[in-house]
Amino acid sequence: MPEVMFQGPDGRLEARYHHAKQPGAPIALVLHPHPLHGGTMNNRVVYTLYGVFQRLGFSVMRVNLRGVGKSQGRYDGGVGELADAAGALDWMQAINPNSGPVWVAGYQWGAWLGMQLLMRRPEVRGFISVTPPANHLDFGFLAPCPQSGLIVQGGRDEIVPEPAVAKLVAKLNSQKGIRIDYRVFEDCDHFFVDHCDRLAEAAEEHLTLALGRDERLKLAAD
Structure with a gap:
């Protein structure tokens, strides 16, 4: 997983990027938790999701947003970081001009950013939010939510209580054409200690089904 540095909106950004061997492979961007609480691209959940996308044949990136690690710039309350995420997606699309479906994934604060990116980039076909x-934070911008996706939550999370996430899931599932695959790990806390294998299994299962559905729709259209 080679280190890459590329120009973002407010300076150079540090990332790890895996380039798929197969032409036209799908691409994915994985976003880290809140930088003021120690969030980086090396977080265990971010690393786990990155590995799932890699194993499934994606070109995938995990990136340190502004002010984190070797990335230039300063924390910007989410506004600049969303621009960084869009810049990371631009970089991947530039070197994968004929890519397949685009996915975004994120953990905690990164999930919030990822779902904002979903709203702004119509080429994004699905999401994983942990x-x-x-x-x-306010998720009211998901009105309407443009794509279905996977949401994973710990049942013993004391920082983000499960009922708050269940309420968000219910609102999204009430929207026409949207189906949220909601997985609750009952004995899991906020940090997914000893639960990353389960997370990887859930993400791989969801992606395999979603990619298969996309391929069937493509064949039908042809």
Whole structure:
């Protein structure tokens, strides 16, 4: 997983990027938790999701947003970081001009950013959000949500209580054409200690089904 540095909106950004061997492979971007609470691209959940996308044949990136690690710039309350995420997606699309489906994934604060990116980039076909902080941040922008996806939550999460996430899931599932695959790990806390293998299994299962559905729709259209 080679290190890459590329120009973002407010300076150079540090990332790890895996380039798929197969032409036209799908691409994915994985976003880290809140930088003021120690969130980086090396977080265990971010690393786990990155590995799932890699194993399934994606070109995939995990990136340190501005002010984190070797990335230039300063924390910007999510506004600049969303621009960084869009810049990372631009970089991947530039070197994968004929890519397949685009996915975004994120953990905690990164889930919030990823779902904002979903709203702004119509080419994004699905998402994986782990512990979206529905009790701390406003997800009202998902009206309507443009794509279905996977949300994973710990049942023993004391930072983002499960009922807050269940309420968000219910609102999304009430929207026409949207189906949220909601997985609750009952004995799991906010940090997914000893639960990353289960997370990887859930993500791989969801992606395999979603990619198979996309391929069937493509064949039908042809």
